[in-house]
Amino acid sequence: MLSQIQYLSQAVDGRYATDEELQFISDYLQSFNLRLSAYARLQVAEATIVQQVQAKLRSLDPSLLQNGSEDVTGKWRRDTIRVLRYSAIAMLLNDADWLRDRLLYWMQTVMKAFGAQRSCDATYQIMQEVVQQHLTPPEARLFCPILELNRALLGGSPDS
Structure with missing residues (x-):
């Protein structure tokens, strides 16, 4: 919405x-x-959503929360909460461009630097399944495309 208003004003x-x-x-x-x-x-269910995604991620492949021998669960949790909150705002404002430009491009660089694309890909794929337990179907249709954008940008292949 904000991006569209800015474009319209120009x-x-x-x-x-x-x-x-x-x-x-x-x-x-x-x-x-x-x-x-x-x-x-989303605001009410945030902690539960993140916990459910973490549990599914860990059961899918525990190495997704590791960087070598280091457990990065705490970092994963902080980053995931940040992206979830920004994503919720982007959905509220109907402005995926704002999310992409304000957060995702920067985080994409960080995730590539740490080789975390595989973890991000799985995180936002799982999150799309999990949020459907907490949102009505029409609400999920508004929010899941934002999560797919997160998955596409943050979970891109390590070679891209």
């Missing part, structure tokens, strides 16, 4: 916006209550 430069250019505002307003509901559910 695009209309000295003229009135067309109905088509303003449609995203109407669409956003129609989905706002659903976005707000999903945001509130």
Whole structure:
């Protein structure tokens, strides 16, 4: 939404916006209550979601929470909570571009530096399954594409 408003303000430069250019505002307003509901559910369920993802990740492959011989569960948890919170805001604002530009590109560099793409790929794939237990289907349809963006950018192949 913020990115779209910024783009609109540049695009209309000295003229009135067309109905088509303003449609995203109407669409956003129609989905706002659903976005707000999903945001509130994510806020309440955050600790449970992260715990469930961690448990599934550990059962899938315990090495996903290791960096060599070091247990990185604490770092994984902090990073996962940060990304989950930013993702919830991006869903609330309907602004994946904001999330990508504000957090994900930076985190992508960090995850590549630590070779954590495999862990990120699994984390956000599992999280898509887990959040569906905590959100209604319409809410999950709003939020899961954000998690897929996280998976795609943070879990990219180590060679990319």
